[in-house]
Amino acid sequence: MQPTSSSSSASGGAASSQPPLSVRQQLRQRRELEDLRKFGLAPLAVDVVTGQEISPNIPAGLSQAPWYYGMDGPTLEHQRRNATNPDDSRKLDDKIDQVEVLGKQTTFVAGACTNCGATTHRARDCLMPKKKVGAATSGIVSGIDQRVVSASDDKGGVSYSKKRDGWSGNVQCNDLWEQHDAKRAREEAEANAADQSGSELGGRRVETGGGDALLRAFQASAGDTQSTEIKQLPRYLENLDAGAFYDPITRSMRGNPHAEKGSIHSTFRGENERISGAAYRDALDMQSRFLRGETDCVVDLNLDAAFKARRDADNGGVTKASEGSEPETVAVVSDVDKREQLLAEMLYHTAPSKHSQLADATVKTTGASSSSTAAPTLPPASSPPSNVPQRAGGHSKPFGSYFDVASLTWGYKCCKQTTQGEQCTSSAVVQ
Secondary structure: OHHHHHHHHHHHHHHHHOOOOOHHHHHHHHHHHHHHHHOOOOOOOEOOOOOOEOOOOOOHHHHOOOHHHOOOOOOOHHHOOOOOOHHHOOOOOOOOOEEEEEEOOOOOOOOOOOOOOOOOOOHHHOOOOOOOOOHHHHOOOOOOEEEEEOOOOOHHHOOHHHHOOOOOOOHHHHHHHHHHHHHHHHHHHHHHHHHHHHHHHOOOOOOOOOHHHHHHHHHHHHOOOOOOOOOOOOHHHOOOOOOOOEEOOOOEEOOOOOOOOOOOOOOOOOOOOOOOHHHHHHHHHHHHHHHOOOOOOOOOOOOOHHHHHHHHHHHHOEEEOOOOOOOOOEEEOOHHHHHHHHHHHHHHOOOHHHHHHHHHHOOEOOOHHHHHOOOOOOOOOOOOOOOOOOOHHHOOOOOOOEEEOOOOEEEOOOOOOOOOOOOOOOHHHHO
16 A cells, blocks of 8 residues: 555656646647637537536627626626616617608709708708809709608617618518528528437537648647737736736726736835835936035946945944044944934034044943043933923924934924824933
């Protein structure tokens, strides 16, 4: 029993390791199956709704419903018209408005059209080209008297289909319809008789035409000339499902193209996706350079190597002080302090010397000599001046004076809160 299970597991692993078929291979198999069905070498497709066989002469673009119909297989239900009012499409033999020819006048009659001489309309309603010498002057009548015979007295009695039926009221075509109905009845009777005879013989007679016919069909399909132009794949087609392809004949997408919509692994996430990729980080770098006064324009495409190197060094968060007689000092400036300094320079135009004092105040030194001669700490930036009036909630700074880079929201500088209307929680106000 063990060899059998191992062999079955090995065969299952080999089957699962096979790569899935591409769209081109699937289409090729579909075309081969359609050709086999046309020659009677394969069973016909069955409608998933009605259960009837679908003729192989019906194109796949008609028998395959689009993905938004929710059909699991071939069907023709979406091709049938479900009219709300069946009377609009039936009984088109009712008469509609007809044009009746009354004749043509030999001489001009008083009250007729002065342009063509017809007695059924006036000169302002005449459809013939305006003559230099009209019928009233020359006496030559060129217009024909016509009138419109209405099929119903009320204007809304004629349906849309009946009004636009060009064969309605034509008596000559009635014989053709009768002949067509008789021919269809004979064909149905012959088909029923052939089916009964085939069932009595115990099998279904299939006319294949030999293997040469099938070979000629494949050669004809392979000999078609195709365009060899190589086109680049559009960006909006990068994330499409491999099984969802576009049918150029019906101009419709036969599969759900956004089956994995919303995935973060998508290569192209739309034209409005702006907060992604290196372009967004470069835009932030350009804005910061403009706010620091290093460039004269917000849009600065010259991101030099020195700025990138400095940015990489700032991300490390560790800078060494200058060497001297003093013991080695390491300035550990966190990202929060750097953001505060940058925002203070952006909003209040503070001098760089103040930033250096703030940086020196946050330096952690080692040794007794450095601790005894430590620089005096500056008052916190959130302490409100004495001459500034208090605002609602006890805030010393207005809303919008502080910008949180992490959450990209504005707030109060005194307490660094980003919710407007909250009570100030700074140490100066609490005291």
